[in-house]
Amino acid sequence: MPSVDLHEPLPYARVAVIGGGAWGSALALTAHRAGRHTSLWVREADAVAEIASTRRNPFLPDHPLARDLRVTGALSDALDGAGMAILVIPSQHLRAVAARVEALLPEGVPVVVCAKGVEADTGALMTQVIAEEMPGRPQAVLSGPSFAAEVAENQPTAVTIAAPAGPGLFSGDHLAARVAVTLASETFRPYLSDDPVGVEVSGAVKNVLAVASGIIAGRGMGSNPRAALLARGLAEISRLSVALGGRAETVLGLSGAGDVMLTCSSEQSRNFSFGKALGEGHAPAKGRAVVEGVANARSVLALAQRLGVPMPICEAVDRIVHHGLPIDRAIAALLTGPLRAEPRALEHRASIAHPAIAVPRAERVFA
Template identity: 55%
Template sequence: MADAPLTIAVVGAGAWGSALASVCCRTDHRVLLWGRDAKLVAAINARHENPGYLPGIPLDEAIVATDRLAGLAAARLCLLVVPAQALRAVAEELDDVLGADVPVVLCAKGIEARTHKLMTEVAAEALPGRPLAVLSGPTFAAEVARGLPTAVALASHDRDLAARLVVTLGSRSFRPYLSDDPLGAEIAGAVKNVLAIACGIVAGRQLGDNARAALITRGLVEMSRLVLARGGKAETLMGLAGLGDLTLTCTATQSRNYSFGVALGRGDGVAAALATSRGVVEGRFSAAATLEMAAGLRVEMPICAAVDAVVNRGADLEQTIAGLLGRPFKAEGFSA
């Protein structure tokens, strides 16, 4: 896969898709960047910048943007970077475009709200037969686009595929690490967005750094329960797709989910907080889907349940926080 330059399709011209397009160009591949917005596509081609999502950050001039999925037919590798709730529809359209053996790397983090399925499960249905991998980890798009050092997990059940992808995408500034646990990487990537909302609420409510640290730690326990119950690996939780991504997303205002939580904590309603977000707040969808998955496995996730109650069920924020603080004392551990 990496012996000669490839034509790589990056599907999704938001911040993360544009950043990944630049990553691919740094390893001398030909990149086709698809976006639905024709005006944005034209701007990327004319200005070599994504003014809607990454203003002021130059994109590689070799990137060719298009609003036609049919234009991606020559691709020998596809990075699917559309939001989780749009992935199925776009993938179904891609099924008639991509070659039957073209590997697909899933770069969106979330759980499909309607079916409660992970992105690999959705892709397996919409793009049957294609080799699949998951790219996850602590990544802010603007930093990746600027070429700042970044490490990610590249997970697949096909170790040879993952190894080839590492060589294809890896560079001095973008360092993929192999994983054979795509399920764990996916669940961690979805749940961390829910926990980021909770940490944002803590910040917006000015509950202190101690509370945020406790929330991250106990949130990791909740994430671990669900990953292990679904058959994922404990090592994933301690790696880039687990602790690494959780720490980044729960501590920085660059995170849409964290910023959404901050607005809620300051007293904004859900609609008002969503209106100020630049992009999809995926944690809102993942909260309900995570709890449905957890319920089927009899996994307790009180922090995620509290977030879901506030953002999806109209629960009073102050009462919900009081409910969490009033829970019985327990021992520390994954089974606590």
């Protein structure tokens, strides 16, 4: 076997975090705690002013930013001298910001993608967006079960960092390894992956599943339906991931099962809270924070349909939030779909008509 260079990876000394929402601020705090010179770009001028005067970001107000953590509204200032840029931008705005970053970032400086979603107009994953707007740029994906507020208050957190396989996998020169040692601390633990597709798909779909889980909670339903939703939601993630070239086992890791369990079980999740309000029959409150699961219900479903991948839970959420399908009708349709087998390898072997399909209220409305 050829020898593998196993020298220790070197951290990036200077980190630019692009995107000053709650998660961007939490990651800036993480990099700063790990001993990196850190800058944070915040788009909103009022937030920049508030941080300058109080060191508190209105998107994460309970956790002050260190005085030597540089906050700026000028993208060029944030990127100046950076050895690595972390892009923490909502999925539907990543392309525009990536183009601006590309014009300012020296060649060869890597980017870490933290956006979770599928682009609405193109069906592109976030790494595909980066490849188009930042051609040849080294990139990794960071995802996992990590509420911003808990990361900011230094609670133990584990995430996945994925970068494509290459020579010296996870050795000193592998991007995932260098990003990991840049951010790792006593409370922030990164794991390494060479499956960015599986990690990305998990991150995109889990937000849609969180809306569905919130709907279940809002309807006052119990633990049984939530367990069924999570298990079958993970099956949907696995199907789409494999169809796009990812690995099925990635769904069992932090970026898959870990993030699904977190996001689908707590009102700290904007997606869960949005779904819970829907389930209770309320109009969800509008705030400054983006609810990614709403946009991605449509874009994830469109991508899955283009690939011929059945994703009935995601389709139900899309029908509810974008087409006004009554929630009770959507739930009935999910429960009375054809009876199938599991695991995934056996799914095509069984498709039995559900005996309750004759009940009018359980009319089938999606695949």
